[in-house]
Amino acid sequence: MVALPAIALPAIALAPSAHASVPAQSGTTHLWGKLNQLNNSGATGTVTASLTGDQLSIKIVSHGLLAGAPHAQHIHLGGSNTCPSNDTKGTGVDGHLRVADAMKDYGMIAVSLTTSGDTSPNSGLAVTRFPVGSTTYSRTITVSDATAVSIREGKGVVVQHGVDYNGDGKYSGSSKSELDPSLPEEATDPANCGRLEVSQMSGMPTGGVQTGAGASDDASAIAFGGAAAAATAAVGFGYVGLRRRAANRI
Ligand SMILES: [Cu+2]
Numbered sequence: 001m002v003a004l005p006a007i008a009l010p011a012i013a014l015a016p017s018a019h020a021s022v023p024a025q026s027g028t029t030h031l032w033g034k035l036n037q038l039n040n041s042g043a044t045g046t047v048t049a050s051l052t053g054d055q056l057s058i059k060i061v062s063h064g065l066l067a068g069a070p071h072a073q074h075i076h077l078g079g080s081n082t083c084p085s086n087d088t089k090g091t092g093v094d095g096h097l098r099v100a101d102a103m104k105d106y107g108m109i110a111v112s113l114t115t116s117g118d119t120s121p122n123s124g125l126a127v128t129r130f131p132v133g134s135t136t137y138s139r140t141i142t143v144s145d146a147t148a149v150s151i152r153e154g155k156g157v158v159v160q161h162g163v164d165y166n167g168d169g170k171y172s173g174s175s176k177s178e179l180d181p182s183l184p185e186e187a188t189d190p191a192n193c194g195r196l197e198v199s200q201m202s203g204m205p206t207g208g209v210q211t212g213a214g215a216s217d218d219a220s221a222i223a224f225g226g227a228a229a230a231a232t233a234a235v236g237f238g239y240v241g242l243r244r245r246a247a248n249r250i
Pocket of ligand 1 (some may be wrong): 160218
């Protein structure tokens with residue numbers, strides 16, 4: 001029973017690439033992004049990434065995030081594939097920008113940038129598997145073909161979440177997250193945002209298909225890629241079956 005979806009999902013994910021993304025499979029695309037604060041969080045960061053085939057190596061150096069607290073982080077796709085500005089007001093307490101307020105800008109979760117295990121949208125709120133405080137995060141993960149195509153087009157937007165508005169050193173306050181009422185709004189509001197721009201280095205000529213070292217990732221990683229593809233297909237290409245599960249939205 002376990003083996004079937006692990007095989008079937010990548011098959012679904014790969015099908016659209018037969019004609020649509022063959023050129024994108026060649027070489028390595030280099031990406032760069034600057035994370036700018038949202039909600040006056042004071043949190044910033046720098047993202048560097050490279051994408052070879054479906055293997056995404058991503059590094060995030062963050063500053064100014066609440067210490068000692070987990071910070072959900074994702075690659076979002078959809079909306080206008082942009083970040084709202086820091087002064088954008090939202091529906092949260094004191095006019096703070098909530099996750100859902102910015103979906104028209106950065107869309108929904110395509111990849112959960114967890115520290116281990118699943119990276120699908122289903123792990124969007126897996127607080128035990130996100131970095132704690134300001135860190136240097138680095139991981140190579142398998143993304144779906146559809147997500148890879150969008151990232152190569154410069155549409156990926158990285159968002160880190162969690163803002164300590166009242167400065168008490170933890171996620172607190174009476175206002176609850178619109179995604180999970182068991183969490184304070186502080187835990188899920190976006191702290192910063194940056195678009196993954198394709199760097200000039202990506203124009204370098206390459207010699208055919210490369211398969212990164214990450215290709216040796218275990219079967220579960222491949223299955224996650226398939227799951228992400230299914231989600232991205234719904235999110236990024238026509239909004240068919242738009243999922244309203246909270247975990248997909250932060
Ligand atoms: Cu997010």
